[in-house]
Amino acid sequence: MSFTKPTQPDFTSDTPAQYKTNIDGAMNTVLNKLYDNTISLSAGTGAAYTANIGLGAYSNNQIIETIMHTANTGTCTINFDSLGAKTIKTLDGSNLVAGRIEAGLLARFYYDGVDMIIINPINAVTSRGCLAYNTSNQSIINGSFVSLNLQGEIYDTDGIHSTSSNTSQLVVPAGVTKVKVFGQGNFGGTNNTGQRHIRIYKNGSALTPTIEVKEGASGAGSNNIQVTSPVLIVTPGDYFQMKLYQTSGGTGTAFLDSCWFCMEIKE
Numbered sequence: 001m002s003f004t005k006p007t008q009p010d011f012t013s014d015t016p017a018q019y020k021t022n023i024d025g026a027m028n029t030v031l032n033k034l035y036d037n038t039i040s041l042s043a044g045t046g047a048a049y050t051a052n053i054g055l056g057a058y059s060n061n062q063i064i065e066t067i068m069h070t071a072n073t074g075t076c077t078i079n080f081d082s083l084g085a086k087t088i089k090t091l092d093g094s095n096l097v098a099g100r101i102e103a104g105l106l107a108r109f110y111y112d113g114v115d116m117i118i119i120n121p122i123n124a125v126t127s128r129g130c131l132a133y134n135t136s137n138q139s140i141i142n143g144s145f146v147s148l149n150l151q152g153e154i155y156d157t158d159g160i161h162s163t164s165s166n167t168s169q170l171v172v173p174a175g176v177t178k179v180k181v182f183g184q185g186n187f188g189g190t191n192n193t194g195q196r197h198i199r200i201y202k203n204g205s206a207l208t209p210t211i212e213v214k215e216g217a218s219g220a221g222s223n224n225i226q227v228t229s230p231v232l233i234v235t236p237g238d239y240f241q242m243k244l245y246q247t248s249g250g251t252g253t254a255f256l257d258s259c260w261f262c263m264e265i266k267e
Helices: 016-036
Strands: 048-051 062-067 077-080 085-089 106-111 116-118 129-133 138-140 152-156 178-188 195-202 212-216 222-228 239-246 252-254 260-265
Touching: 062 077, 138 239, 178 195, 178 239, 195 222, 212 222, 239 260
Parallel strands: 048 077, 085 116
Antiparallel strands: 062 106, 077 085, 106 116, 129 152, 129 260, 138 252, 178 222, 178 252, 178 260, 195 212, 195 239
16 A cells, blocks of 8 residues: 555634534545555565555655565565565665564555665564573593584574584574674683683684684683674574683583573674
8 A cells, every 4th residue: 555645634714613623524534545445465475575555656755555474584575566676675774684574564665766665674673593502511522622512592583503403503594694603611621731712613614813712721620711703794504613622631521501602693
């Protein structure tokens, strides 16, 4: 459904009673015109929407409404009445990330002559990401980087992690372009010899520049070490791992209650 600005009535010569009567009539006329229009339901996919609303042509400054049938999966377009697909963007000109449109949303679009600007997207402040952790102690052999097993999850909003396959990996979901990753590793020390490292890997390789924290051993107790990345530019399907390294001269233990890895979706 699209709207054009109605002609403003002139009530300047009315008495107060006539003014109220005329205002009520004008409002009823507007409401009737609104309710006479059927708001259509979109179709297509969460990446390429379509909608048939009886729009004759696109024109600058149009306001268009349609009910969205499914959530968006990331950057997306909408094609009204086969007039041509237009990219849906936010008011600041950004492409949408997944979840800015949800099923049942009565979406209001402003056409700026190039893109469809969604006026009422779902709030993007909602936290998205994954927090995975070790559910059992894990051996960290001397002199080798070892990925945390991460068999459990505290939360996972976007299918970032699996507890059944490739459990060490946090995978960037569709529609995401920026993330932050961080975590904690624990070393059950048997002596005060050597170093304890924790390093973040992307797609099986250390990042450039390396994101790593190193500490000296603190004796026969345990060392908790935390590492965090800056915001990273990513592609859907990229995966991250957190690896531990120690040079005590023997096998160390990563304790289950102190090892975790997190991905926070930023955009």
